[in-house]
Amino acid sequence: MNLSTQGYLSLILHAHLPYVRHADRDDVMEERWFFEAMTETYLPLLLMFDRLHRDHIPFRITLSLSPPLLAMMEDPLMSERYEAYLMQHIQLSELEQERNQSNPEFAALAAMYTQIWTELYDYYKLCGRQIIAKFRYYQDVGCIDIMTCSATHAFLPFLKHEVSIKAQLMVGVLEYERHFGRPPRGIWLPECAYTAELSPLLQTAGLQYFVVDSHGIEHASPKPSRGLAAPVMTVDGIHAFARDPESSRQVWSSREGYPGDPDYREYYRDIGYDLGWGDAEEWEYIKPYVLSNGARIHTGVKYYRISENEQEKKPYNPVWAQHKAAEHADHFLYCREQQIKSYQSQCDRKPLIVSPYDAELFGHWWYEGPLWIEALFRNPRNQQGTFAFITPEDYLREYPVSEQVDIPFCSWGRNGYAEVWLGQENDWIYRLLHQAEDRLLHTMQHHSTNLWGHTAVAERILNQSIRELMLAQSSDWAFIMDAKTVPTYAAARTEHHLKQFHELNDMIEHRFYDLEHLERMEHHAACLASVHYELFTSSLSSPPPMLLPDAYAMDARSTWRYRKVLMLAWEFPPLVIGGLAKAVFDLSRYLVDQRIEVHVITRSVQGSPSYEQMNGIHVHRVNVLQTTTPIDFMDWVFQLNLAMSDYAVLLMESGHRFDFIHAHDWLVHYTAKDLKDYARTPLIATIHATEYGRNHGIIEHDVQRRIHQMETDLTAIADQVIVCSNAMVSEVQSLFTLPPSKVSMIPNGVEIASFEQNLSEYHHANLRLQYAAPHEKILFYIGRLVYEKGIHILIKALPHVHSSVPNAKLIIAGTGPMKAELEALAARLELTSHVTFTGFIHDDTRNDLLQLADVCVFPSLYEPFGIVALEAMQSGTPVVVSDTGGLAEIIEHGVDGYKALPGHVESLAWHVTEVLLHPDIADNMAVNALRKVEQRYDWKSIAVSTKQVYEGVIMR
Known part of the structure; x- marks a missing residue:
């Protein structure tokens, strides 16, 4: 952070669309919402990032990408259809150049659209259709921070059961990890809808912050001393960043704000609606570019600016619009400078202005929006040092503790509460949604015998039923019903997903699995790969052992968090003496892939740091106490264990809580015993080899006897012993008098692809x-x-x-x-x-x-x-x-x-x-x-x- 900076500005773009993929039809109007947003918002944002990055212009933006949107971005069918969409647009714009030969202004605009859409088509192909990877790249290089969202953008306070909220949150977390290779730190709560019951659930999902409407902070208790100029913190330590109302009005409002300027492009005048009224030839011309049933749609070819006279629209001038975007960007930054100066007298830290918007506003509704964002970062005011663009995550690094308050129920909807999502147009859906939640938990509870001895098909049925319920829970359907845009479609989608949910639960209850019908549903809802029925098992009174969630542990309150294991190994890469180092390394990195947080404590090695992350593994290296005279091997082992024990205790005292200790061989026996007693944590011991076996049954020297005794003690105190072969199972059971139930055989392995890579090198x-x-x-x-x-x-x-x-x-x-x-x-x-x-x-x-x-x-x-x-x-x-x-x-x-x-x-x-x-x-x-x-x-x-x-x- 620049020490001369007086305050900060955080620009947040929330990118979300409901899941509108229709596998069996390619002419559904709602599916075009995705194509339009790709063309006018998401790809233009990436191109803007590219230009700024190429020109070495620093930029910091926070972006949320919801799981339904990510699912459509990665979907091959949607990618194929989107390419066809762009090709059709290019074709139409080329025809428009011919049609408007006698109208130079319109012809020039048609040529502009041809150029823009061709550039987008080429860019999309150049990216290999993998635009999620482009967003990940800009996060990895530090230009943007990406937040997650709940699984299907459900209005979380309106879900009936806590476990349903948890599942929505956890699927959002898992989908984020799948795409971006790290856990998310922030979440965009759908519709900024917050209630106090969400706070502990956000904590157990591993999330650090969320965005809340100013309405919630203004009515918080006690009233925050810094007002809206800094985040606040819930009782569970989750930070809430409040939306700034002044900057919101300047951008959101189509009348008071920038998007309503007469020089900007008019959204509602499109040739898809303008052509063919009473003119048969014109209708035949435009007909291939509207829906197959003749319904009018936006084609993207828009020739008019908003204009001062609403009755007489003037042709759009892109040069004027670009200049106006730069002017408005300068005005916006000037206003933020004044805000920051006004906040300084009432704030004991550098104030932060949070400006969150729907991403689709920029480019789709406000065509010049991406140009305006780019102008913000290119503006000379950024060099003056009054303020800096940062993300919420950046701010928390500088100010990790916020003022603790209680935030009441709120949203960013009309009047600050929930009337948008609960009114006479849409209230009927909640009875049906709540009944479905009840039935899902009933299925889990009363058909456990069938499920927990489940087949793969039964598991798929249950997973798909959860997927259908989550899709029905999307807040978009209630919003559309309230706005009365396409209410019939929204109602039909809610009813459709609930109907399929009940059909799937019928299969479970009657134990009749219609595989063909299941596959059809999976094909139509090819999204949310992280959904798994185990996310709901904390609702059961006594879940069977194998139903613990894959990625989470249950604590005393039946909440989830990541499993954490502490590995103890006397050798670890780059120190490789025998096979143990590589085995521990390979096991650890694949446990990380299984969403287990792995910490390895090992001995120091020259040239390697005392702490580093290696392939997602937290590696801690300790120094053994140096002596002036050489010590024998067994004394060195004792000193190593002292160092490892001291370090592990410090690690635990600093806040790390481990679910397991996993010790590898006798050399870490002392540490394993100390930590098991200290932390009262389950101990797993892997015996890679025995002293008895290495010496062919001859245990005659003092050192051999000591090692054998430590192996005996380690296996005795361990809760479970792992060995790598059946021969070793027999060996350790016989040597250490272990019951069969205490010994597990898990072989070692190899990296399947490693040799293929070598061939080309x-x-x-x-x-x-x-x-x-x-x-x-x-x-x-x-x-x-x-x-x-x-x-x-x-x-x-x-x-x-x-x-x-x-x-x-x-x-x-x-x-x-x-x-x-x-x-x-x-x-x-x-x-x-x-x-x-x-x-x-x-x-x-x-x-x-x-x-x-x-x-x-x-x-x-x-x-x-x-x-x-x-x-x-x-x-x-x-x-x-x-x-x-x-x-x-x-x-x-x-x-x-x-x-x-x-x-x-x-x-x-x-x-x-x-x-x-x-x-x-x-x-x-x-x-x-x-x-x-x-x-x-x-x-x-x-x-x-x-x-x-x-x-x-x-x-x-």
Whole structure:
């Protein structure tokens, strides 16, 4: 923020349309509302953003994009129809140039429309129809902030059940995340309708602020000392930004405000209404450009300005209009300067003027609106420092605490309350809507046996019934009935969605699933992908375990918030020593995709920050206390745990509340125990390997006994233990005397697309020459160089392989304590020229070598899982592994790889030789292996399984 700035101005545009997509018809007038808004508002705004950004003109705007609008923006059918709409407009404007050859002013305007619509068509195609991505880009670069809205713009105070309001809010949050890759911070409450009951629901949805009408602040209790010059705060800490009435009048009013100026374009004079009255030839000319039933519509070709004499309209002059927009922008900014100066004497902080408008006003109703907005930011007054354009989010960063008041029921509708949405024209809808809410909850409660053992079809039916109810709840239908614009359409839409809602609930009640009818409904309402029946389960008195909402936790008040998990891992990227670091990283980022907030506490690493966000994961790195003299390993582990515990407690004391602690292996045992006792939080422990297994059952040294004891203690205090293979299930149950119900098997996985990306980035032929001659066959191993990995068995097997394949070359990648011993073994066997030790290699090189190899070999003596085998399988390279532990479970012998006897030199050599001598068999196994990886070992499925373990722990 500029310290010399005296105050701030926040321009907020609320972009929303009801869901008017009609899958079976392309001539519905209401569907054109979307096309008109795209042409006159949304695309012109983006083009304006582009111009300002290109010219390095700073701009800050807050924009809300409602879920129904986003659904239509991303819909392929609507995109296809919109392109056709633009093409038809271009065609009409070209015909108009010919028709008006004798009228130069109109011909020039027709040419202007041709140019504008052609530019929009080209721009839309250039964007690949993905205009949501353009809005996201401008948010990501800091030019705009985007707010969410409720699922279908329902008038929230008029919903009957709290859970219905929650669902409307949460779908708005989830749809926002789906499109913009982050949780929303602000929400545009539909019609700015607020009641005190909304405040805690906004908090639990993770929202920080909303916009309220000045009416609500003027009647707040106590009366805010800063008036309308600063936001206020509800008892739940949600900030309310009040609409400024003065700036609203200057823009909203068609008579008092700027849009009514005589130089601006007249909205109501359109050739769709002007032509063809009493002239058959004219009617035949315009007929293709109105509705198929002959109903008159706006074509967008408008030739007149508003004019001073209403009875005699004058031709529109775009140059005059542009100059007038610049004048009005200057006047608007001058007025805001005066307001800010007047506020300074009564405000103890920099005042903020909030100017919210319907986005569709700019361009659609007020044609020059986008030019006016652009002129605001290009105006020299912005350089004088009196005020700055900011967003509500910016203001909260400077002033995070606001004055707490109680805001009464209010809206920005006529007279400040709700008479627009509840009058004699529309009051009949609420009885039907409330009955539908009651029935939905009744279905949940009384048909739970059927639902909770649900089939996928039953789930779809229930989800679609919620979607239909939400579409019926849209405030637009009541508004249209009150305004009497197209009341028949609005009433029909309300009745249509409620009819379909009841048909779907009939299916549930009668257990008769009409799949064809369901698919038809889904096709017609292809929106709100985030709707899920679990959003309503908090209304049940005792919901079954698997019905907890996917993305939310229930606290004592049965409200929702994001799940939060605290991961404890002694290694984490970029520090990668073994497989644990990568496994924790991959699991964490896919849990983030499942809408779980993940915090990882790990050890510090040189060159990495103490805190960062990595792929959506909150990574906290702690320093271990430095000593003047070296300490042994176990003392270092203790010091690491002290540092991790201290940091975690500070994190919790700062306001973080975690639903779970997830500890990875014995090295974080002390921290896991401390935090479980301190926070009384469920503890999940993943045992990646055991000391007993690593040492083949020999526990004789003091360090080994201590590690084994810590593993025993960790599994004892954990609420659930996760292991990565069935072999490990048996191992931990036997070693630590765990009941079967306490152990879950969840395999590790691989990133499905990672190798495909590598193929285009490296020239494999050149890389191959760095490791082997063109005629040599490559055997590849990667992993830690430790005894249990069996690399010494592989080196001893190489001479046996040479007896049949003399050109076999072994590449060993990785580091570890056995490196020198293994190099000496290769030298003793006179294999130095046939074995290459690469040391540590980066992931890209690893991926390439996995693909370059003729066979990947993993001869482990002990292997809890063997993720590197999956990586090899995914690379399309045949594998040979030891028939032990997790490796034995991954590979089906002779189908997708070979399994050799553990520690058996001859068995390993024979299977490697078979792969090299029979490439057809090897290729077939590689194809089967790749298919298995894609079907069974993707991280998304693993994250879902892990989340289910979390939920199961919560329900105990």
